[in-house]
Amino acid sequence: MTTSEQTRVTTGLWNIAAAEPDRTAVVDPDGTEVGYGQLAAKADAYARGLQELGLETGDVIVVQQPNGHELLAAYFAAIQSGLYVVMVNWHLVGHEIAYIVADSGAKALLAHERFGEAARIAADEAGLPAEGRFAVGSIEGFRPVGELGTGGEGRPARRTAGSPMLYTSGTTGKPKGVRRPLTGNDPDEVPAASSWFFGIFGLKPFDDHVHLCGSPLYHTAVLNFASISIQLGHKVVLMDRWDPEEMLRLIERHRVTHSHMVPTQFRRLLALPDEVRGRYDLSSLRNMIHGAAPCPPEVKRRMLEWWGPVVTDYYAATEGGGTVISGEEWLRKPGSVGLPWPGSVVKILDDDGNELPPNQPGAVYMKMGSSTFEYHKDKAKTQKNRVGELFTLGDVGYLDEDGYLFLHDRKNDMIISGGVNIYPAEIENELVMHPKVADVAVFGVPHEDWGEEIKAVVQPAEGVSPGEELTAELLEYARARLAKFKLPKSIDYLDELPRDPNGKLYKRKLRDPYWEGRERAI
Structure with missing residues (x-):
C-alpha cells in the first residue's frame, strides 16, 4: 500500500483492524509481529471478560506488565469499554502496588509472572477478590488472562471511551491518581486531541511511520506515544530493556x-565508540522527541550534530499543557524548552500569584484549553497547585521576550544559601560533562550560618575510583565554568544514583538523610 493510499484508511485500532487485519501493529521485544486484527481481537476478548465479571463504566483496572502486546491489549480493552486503566510501575514493591490498587478502587489486576510475587502481595494486601486476579503466565492464586472473554466473540456489549488513570511518581509522598472525566465518546474514533498532539511534532497518520518504544509503558508519555502511534497506523517496535547499540540496530x-527519549539515553548513545555509532543507517529518523528530565545543553548540541535537526524537546505535564521546540529553534534559543502548544497557556507567577515580566524567574504555571483534572481523593493537593485555572508542577523558570520558556529547576530543589537562590540543574549540567562523571545530583544540605550549602553526589564513570583526588579534579573543573557561589562545598560518591527507567532522578532519596531531624529552608 502506497503512502497516498494509506492516508485514505480510517484511523483507529478497530477501523484499521477491519480494513487491514494483517498490517503490523506491534513488534514485541522478542521480534514477534502482531497484526492489527490480532491486537484488536485480544482487546475485545479482555473487554468482554471484564464486563462479564461485572465491571461497569468508570470502574478501574490495574496493569502490572512489561512492554509487550499483552499490555497494549489490556490498555485498549479498557479504552473501548469505559474503564479507567492504571499502568503500575513494576519497580514498586508489593506494598506500594497494594496502595495503588486500593486507592484507585481497582476491580481487577492484570499482572505478568515476571512480577508474580509483588502482584500476589499487592492483591492480598489490597483485598482484591480472587475473580479479579489475572496473570500473563503463571502466578499463584491468579487466573490465566487468556480466560477473559472465552465464552463469547466479537466486540464487548458496552463500548464507550475509557481513559488512563495516571499516578504521579510519589517522590514527595504517596502517589496521587490523576483522574479525568470520561467523555462518553465512540472508542472507534481517535480523539481529536491525539491527532492534534502528534501534529505538534509533525507526525501524520500512516505516512510510513514506525515508532520505537524504548522505555517502560507505565510512563505517561511513553504510553501516550505508543498507543497514539497504533491508533494512527504507525507500527510500534517495543524494547524490553533499553540498550544504546540495540536501539541503533532496531532503527x-x-x-x-x-x-520518545530521555537525556540519559542520549548520554549513553554518545558514549558509544565512534565506530559503533557510525555502523548503523539512521537516515529514516524524522523526529526523536525527548522530555521527562532536563537535557544538558552540551548533550543536546552533540545529538543535533550527530542526528541533525530531528531532535525535538518538549515540556509537559500529566495534568495537561506544555511547550515544544524543534532542533533548529533550539540552536537559536539554546537551553529553551520552547513555545506553548497551540491552545496551551504558560505564565510565570510570583508567590502572590502575580504575573511576572519577561526574563524574570518565578513559578511556571500552565493550562490546556478547557481541560480539567483532579487528584484522586486529594482535593487539597488539587487546589494547592492551582491559581485560578492555571496549575503548576513546582518548576521555576522564565519566559523570554519572544515567549520561549526556560526552566531553572524545581522549586523544591532550589538551594537558598545566604539568601541567594541557586539552581542545582545549572551545576549538574556542567559537572555531568566531565568524562569521569557518569551521573550527578546537586542539592542543598544544612549549614548553620547560610541556611544551606551546596552538596554534589557523583556516580563515577566506569573504572574511575572515587576519592579526594577525583573531588579536587571535579572542583577545579567546576571553577572554570561556574561562579564561586555556585561551587559545591563537598562531593560524595555513590555506585549508582536512584533514577527510574525513564531517567527521572529521585533526588529526595539522596537529600533526605542530610536533613534528618532538620527543617529545610523551603
Missing part, C-alpha cells in the same frame, strides 16, 4: 521514524 532494521 536500521525497522526504518524507525520517531521515538
